[in-house]
Amino acid sequence: xxxxxxxxxxxxxxxxxxxxxxxxxxxxxxxxxxxxxxxxxxxxxxxxxxxxxxxxxxxxxxxxxxxxxxxxxxxxxxxxxxxxxxxxxxxxxxxxxxxxxxxxxxxxx
Numbered sequence: 137x138x139x140x141x142x143x144x145x146x147x148x149x150x151x152x153x154x155x156x157x158x159x160x161x162x163x164x165x166x167x168x169x170x171x172x173x174x175x176x177x178x179x180x181x182x183x184x185x186x187x188x189x190x191x192x193x194x195x196x197x198x199x200x201x202x203x204x205x206x207x208x209x210x211x212x213x214x215x216x217x218x219x220x221x222x223x224x225x226x227x228x229x230x231x232x233x234x235x236x237x238x239x240x241x242x243x244x245x
Contacts, residue, residue, distance in 0.1 A: 176226025
């Protein structure tokens with residue numbers, strides 16, 4: 137998954153360009169493009185970038201070949217930070233986070 141680690145080393149535009157390059161290589165009838173997850177409150181600048189990237193990912197999806205899956209809204213608090221009960225370190229999901237994630241995509245598998 138392209139996500140948090142890329143935010144440390146790349147601009148939003150570089151991340152979006154890399155995702156577009158990957159998507160252009162797929163020959164599948166459908167590709168599922170999942171949103172980036174929010175992170176903890178001690179990373180507000182990163183959360184703003186994540187929201188921006190997710191907005192761009194939504195625009196990339198056409199609903200036919202590229203299907204956008206909004207995980208972000210299910211993982212975030214009202215302040216756009218990851219829900220503490222869904223993470224082990226403020227970045228990575230814990231058991232409950234992965235359970236939620238699976239429940240959101242299970243019907244697509």
